[in-house]
Amino acid sequence: MTEDDIKQIFFVECEESLEAAEAGLAACREGTHDAETINAIFRAVHSIKGGAGAFGHTALAAYTHGFENLLGDVREGKVPLVPALVDLLLLALDCLRDHVEAARGSGAVPDDADLLARLEAARAGNGGEVAASPPAPAPEPAPAPAADPLDDLDALLNELSAPAPAAPPEPESWLVHIRPHAGAMTKGSEPLLWLRELTDLGGTCELCDIAPVPTFERLQVEEGYLGWTFRMPGTVARDAVAEIFDFVGDEVALAYDGDPIPAPRIAAPSAPAPVAAHTEAPQPIHKPEAAATAPTPPAAAASAAAAAAPAAAGAANQSVRIDLKKLDMLIDGVGELVIAQAMLAQRLTNENLAHIEELALIDGLVRDIQEHAMAFRAQPISSVFGRVPRLLRELGGSTGKHVKLEVAGETTELDKTVIERLSEPMTHLIRNAVDHGIEPPEERRAAGKDPEGTLTLSAEQKAGRIIIRIADDGRGIARDKVLAKAIANGLVAPDAQLTDDDINQLIFAPGFSTAAQVSNISGRGVGMDVVKQNVKELGGRITIESVPGKGTTFSLALPLTLAISDGMIVQVGDQSLVIPLTHVIESLRPTPADVKGMGTRAQMLNARGSFVPIVPLGVLTGAHEAVTNPCEGVLVLVETEGHGRAALLVDAIADQRQFVIKALDAHYRQIDSVAGATILGNGKVALIVDVDFIASNAARNLVGNVPLAAAA
Amino acid sequence: MQASNPAPIRVLTVDDSASMRALLLGALTSRGFAVEQCEDGQEALEWLASNEVDVIITDINMPRLDGFGLIEKLRTSALHAERPILVLTTESSDEKKQRARNAGATGWIVKPFDADKLTAALRRVIH
Numbered sequence: 133m134t135e136d137d138i139k140q141i142f143f144v145e146c147e148e149s150l151e152a153a154e155a156g157l158a159a160c161r162e163g164t165h166d167a168e169t170i171n172a173i174f175r176a177v178h179s180i181k182g183g184a185g186a187f188g189h190t191a192l193a194a195y196t197h198g199f200e201n202l203l204g205d206v207r208e209g210k211v212p213l214v215p216a217l218v219d220l221l222l223l224a225l226d227c228l229r230d231h232v233e234a235a236r237g238s239g240a241v242p243d244d245a246d247l248l249a250r251l252e253a254a255r256a257g258n259g260g261e262v263a264a265s266p267p268a269p270a271p272e273p274a275p276a277p278a279a280d281p282l283d284d285l286d287a288l289l290n291e292l293s294a295p296a297p298a299a300p301p302e303p304e305s306w307l308v309h310i311r312p313h314a315g316a317m318t319k320g321s322e323p324l325l326w327l328r329e330l331t332d333l334g335g336t337c338e339l340c341d342i343a344p345v346p347t348f349e350r351l352q353v354e355e356g357y358l359g360w361t362f363r364m365p366g367t368v369a370r371d372a373v374a375e376i377f378d379f380v381g382d383e384v385a386l387a388y389d390g391d392p393i394p395a396p397r398i399a400a401p402s403a404p405a406p407v408a409a410h411t412e413a414p415q416p417i418h419k420p421e422a423a424a425t426a427p428t429p430p431a432a433a434a435s436a437a438a439a440a441a442p443a444a445a446g447a448a449n450q451s452v453r454i455d456l457k458k459l460d461m462l463i464d465g466v467g468e469l470v471i472a473q474a475m476l477a478q479r480l481t482n483e484n485l486a487h488i489e490e491l492a493l494i495d496g497l498v499r500d501i502q503e504h505a506m507a508f509r510a511q512p513i514s515s516v517f518g519r520v521p522r523l524l525r526e527l528g529g530s531t532g533k534h535v536k537l538e539v540a541g542e543t544t545e546l547d548k549t550v551i552e553r554l555s556e557p558m559t560h561l562i563r564n565a566v567d568h569g570i571e572p573p574e575e576r577r578a579a580g581k582d583p584e585g586t587l588t589l590s591a592e593q594k595a596g597r598i599i600i601r602i603a604d605d606g607r608g609i610a611r612d613k614v615l616a617k618a619i620a621n622g623l624v625a626p627d628a629q630l631t632d633d634d635i636n637q638l639i640f641a642p643g644f645s646t647a648a649q650v651s652n653i654s655g656r657g658v659g660m661d662v663v664k665q666n667v668k669e670l671g672g673r674i675t676i677e678s679v680p681g682k683g684t685t686f687s688l689a690l691p692l693t694l695a696i697s698d699g700m701i702v703q704v705g706d707q708s709l710v711i712p713l714t715h716v717i718e719s720l721r722p723t724p725a726d727v728k729g730m731g732t733r734a735q736m737l738n739a740r741g742s743f744v745p746i747v748p749l750g751v752l753t754g755a756h757e758a759v760t761n762p763c764e765g766v767l768v769l770v771e772t773e774g775h776g777r778a779a780l781l782v783d784a785i786a787d788q789r790q791f792v793i794k795a796l797d798a799h800y801r802q803i804d805s806v807a808g809a810t811i812l813g814n815g816k817v818a819l820i821v822d823v824d825f826i827a828s829n830a831a832r833n834l835v836g837n838v839p840l841a842a843a844a
Numbered sequence: 845m846q847a848s849n850p851a852p853i854r855v856l857t858v859d860d861s862a863s864m865r866a867l868l869l870g871a872l873t874s875r876g877f878a879v880e881q882c883e884d885g886q887e888a889l890e891w892l893a894s895n896e897v898d899v900i901i902t903d904i905n906m907p908r909l910d911g912f913g914l915i916e917k918l919r920t921s922a923l924h925a926e927r928p929i930l931v932l933t934t935e936s937s938d939e940k941k942q943r944a945r946n947a948g949a950t951g952w953i954v955k956p957f958d959a960d961k962l963t964a965a966l967r968r969v970i971h
Contacts, residue, residue: 138870142863175860178905182934183863185956325968453862 141453142183146232149176151518153225158521160218170213173221174203180232189235196231198248199224202255210255217254224251226522304366307338308373309387311359326384327360329376335362456548459508466505467792471811473498478814510545513591513600516555517542520562520589527566533573535566535585535604544591546598550670550690554600557666561602561686562587564660569606569684579681581605597672603685609678611635618644636676640664668772671697671714699791699810701818702768702782705755708818710791710810711780715770715823719785727762734833737767737779744769745830748781749821752805759783775828780821793820805829852878853970856895858888858902858914859932864955868901868932871959877966885909889917892924899970900924901953901962904933904940912947919948928969932957 156173181196203221205211227247233239308330312323327337341359345351364373370388377384473494480486517539528534546554570576570585577583588603611632618624618638630638638644642661667674672690691697691714698713728736728743736743746767750758759765759781767779791810796803807822855877857868865881872879880897882888886908888900900918904911911931918924928950933940941952950969953962 138863138866141866142861145861145863172907175905175907178934179861182861182903182955185934186864186867188956322969329968 139187142187143232143236144453145183146180149179150225150229150232151515152176153228154518154521155514157218157222157225160213161215161222165213167207170203170207174200174207177203177228180228184235187235191241192231192235195228195244195248198244198251199228202251205255220250220254222521222525223247226525229522305363306366306370306389308335308362308364308370308389309359309385310362310377311341311385312356313384323356323358326376327362330362330364330373333368333372334365335368335373337361338363454508463505463509464792466502469498470502471792475811475815506547507545509548511548511551512543512545513551513554513598514542516551516558517589517591519555519559520587523559523562524566524587527563531566531572533566533570533585534583535570535587538586538588540588540590541592542589544593544598546591546690550598553666553670554688554690557663557688558600558602560660560663565602565604565606565684565686569604569608571607575607598690600688600690601685602688603683605683608680608682608684609636609639609676610680611678614638632678633676636678639676640674668714671712673714697791697793699789699820700768700785701787701789701812702749702766702780703784703786704749704753704782705758707753707755707758708786708812708816709749709753709782710818710820711768711770712807712820712823713788715772717769717771717777719766719768721765722762722767724763735762737762737769739769739777739779742777744777744779745833746779746781747826747830750781750783752826753819770823770827772824772827775824776831778823778827778830780823780826791818791820852876853899853966854878854880854897855966856880856882856888856892856897856900857932858882858885858900858906858911860884860903860906864903871957871962875959875963877963885911885914885917888914892918892921896923897927899928899930899966901930901932901966904931904935904944912943915944915947915949930965930969932962 153173153176156169156176159169160173177196177200181193181200184190184192184196202211202224206213206217211217224247227242227244230239230242231244234241310323310326331337337360339361341361342357344359345357351357374386377386477486477491477495480488480491485491520539521537524535524537565587566585570587571579571581573583576585586605588601588605590601590603592599615624615630615635615638618635618641619626621644623638623641623644624630640660640663642659644659644661664674667688667690670690672688675687675689676684677687678684699710700713700716700719702709702711722737726738727746728738730736735746737746746762748758748760748762749755750760762779762781765781765783766785767781768785769777769779771777791812793808794810795808796806805822805825807820809817809819812818853876855872857865857872857879858881859865859868860883865883869879869881880891880895882891884906885902888902889909892900902911902914909917911933915929915931918927918929929948930951930953931944931949932953932955934955944952951965953965
């Protein structure tokens with residue numbers, strides 16, 4: 133694993149931590165102030181800080197340090213978690229996100245001096261407001277970047293890696309007296325190693341006090357009886373010696389030149405009888421027997437249990453990191469298993485064995501495995517929803533419209549790829565909702581609404597698809613304006629009769645924008661057409677419901693996964709083909725009156741007033757004995773984004789089922805008009821029709837009035 | 845310092861951060877340690893119930909069971925009561941050090957760590 137790989141892990145961790153912190157702060161905002169929530173926020177920031185230091189992102193480390201200090205105080209109850217503080221922490225989190233982005237190399241390091249000052253001020257207890265008089269020019273309120281907490285290690289261990297240099301002028305040597313107590317030994321320390329280090333520093337043992345050593349039968353192996361006096365060269369700083377014992381702390385009595393030599397803490401040999409010494413040794417803190425017989429639980433057990441208690445919430449986030457490729461291989465294999473199982477079932481059915489118990493068992497198992505394998509790739513949509521609060525804060529800042537967020541179903545899971553590609557269209561829809569949908573506060577007040585707008589995000593699983601709704605309670609789509617604009621742009625004929633829904637859909641037309649002035653929020657050169665395109669590419673659909681004065685709801689219906697799709701299996705001559713169901717609008721048997729000739733070979737279907745080119749799939753595939761007269765076959769009306777509609781002529785519709793897409797280029801080569809292949813239940817390979825390509829080809833041929841190219 | 849033993853020193857690192865685990869793994873294996881890793885105190889406790897190591901390096905802030913809790917529990921177990929345990933954390937306050945000390949930690953190292961110094965610290969506590 134290279135340094136870069138590890139860095140990648142770190143940035144994935146950062147994402148997770150940022151999301152955890154965001155979720156925690158959101159909970160705080162709702163009034164949840166329990167220890168585990170606050171602890172989770174602290175841990176998230178703390179973990180970023182740890183990695184930032186390790187990977188040399190000093191700006192990030194310094195910033196997280198300031199952030200963490202405040203969170204630490206909050207955690208310890210030193211600073212009350214008032215709403216204003218939560219807002220400040222959210223701001224700080226936004227800045228942290230920018231810092232992470234900067235560390236990743238995409239974006240500039242944010243200017244955090246002001247924010248750090250406010251965080252520091254909040255620690256002092258005045259709610260995050262910097263004292264009225266701005267901090268004097270000289271003192272920088274922010275902690276010195278990276279320097280203070282991170283160098284501690286060097287301080288602690290410097291002397292080890294760089295033993296005392298042979299200094300030229302010989303300063304006077306000095307003495308150090310050491311007497312370890314029992315506690316040092318029970319915690320895994322080893323006096324021999326300290327002494328060795330003292331020797332390494334140049335020290336020499338002057339005296340070893342063996343007086344307190346009792347007779348053998350009274351000897352407690354854990355107890356410290358010996359004391360040493362070492363002479364250290366004057367070139368060795370006291371701190372260097374202190375560091376060796378820094379951590380052992382109270383367990384070792386240390387005394388330097390001139391200090392009184394520490395007395396043995398244990399009872400001298402002349403002390404009480406052995407039994408008494410064993411049970412009532414006069415050490416208030418460390419009872420020898422606790423260490424002598426190991427499994428005696430000390431008082432510490434109680435606090436250990438307390439520490440273990442708030443673990444439940446954290447356990448939900450437990451995860452194993454797996455290379456996505458391995459996962460895809462597994463899912464691919466599961467896809468094959470599903471197909472093989474279907475083949476087996478069909479075979480057994482043919483043999484009149486469909487009812488055997490084992491088949492039902494395998495059927496159930498395969499379905500379970502498929503479901504679980506798909507769940508591997510599934511992620512809760514909260515990772516997309518979780519970014520929305522920040523978006524709303526930013527939009528609130530730039531538009532002055534404060535918008536409440538209501539979220540439902542954020543635990544709904546969908547495919548990782550879908551999640552990744554969903555964030556852009558969702559962001560656009562939300563910007564749009566705030567910019568165009570939700571009215572300014574004055575206007576809302578005048579309309580008798582809550583001056584604060586509400587944006588509702590919801591996700592649910594329904595009939596094998598995920599439905600995501602983005603709803604605002606704004607003014608709704610002004611359909612008269614949309615229609616006027618569309619007519620002005622030449623998108624629709626002035627006399628066209630359009631339903632409300634048709635007009636709503638016009639906002640997805642390329643280049644359409646009704647905002648009187650293009651704002652810097654929605655007008656980013658990306659239109660709603662791109663949103664629709666993105667959703668469509670995911671195999672999804674987008675619909676609009678809008679009530680004037682009440683608001684607009686965009687509903688995205690997305691597939692659960694991209695690995696398995698629903699398809700319509702059609703018969704064309706001697707071949708079976710699969711048409712992805714997302715494209716299919718309807719299928720029909722046309723009457724001769726519905727079909728119009730155009731040019732020498734092209735034919736059009738009159739589908740309720742609009743003409744759609746007919747594409748005989750049999751000609752494209754070169755299938756034998758395929759139907760060529762539309763009136764003798766079935767027309768499958770398909771819709772594409774961008775390339776309009778087409779009517780695919782097939783012989784018959786055979787089935788509708790789920791299929792696993794296999795790319796052709798992995799086994800053969802890429803072919804136009806074929807999106808891939810799949811294996812049917814009977815074991816035969818069927819090609820999947822690339823509807824987009826066929827529709828665009830058909831449209832192009834019509835425009836140029838060129839006959840359809842025969843056999844691809 | 846002492847010559848390295850023929851059998852590699854076995855180190856258990858406990859840290860909830862995958863990147864930190866990867867760093868520790870790289871740093872320690874390349875210096876001849878045999879490294880085992882756990883993601884939090886609870887996992888470490890379960891693993892240590894049936895496994896032996898020479899030294900444990902643990903983070904403090906972890907889900908489920910934090911470093912303090914891990915150390916306290918290990919100190920009450922027969923197998924690990926005297927196991928050297930180093931705390932590797934970004935925390936540097938005296939109060940936290942005191943807490944770790946009270947819990948029974950053997951040493952304290954502040955992140956980010958320098959691999960050579962970490963090695964030195966390990967050798968300092970290994971018996």
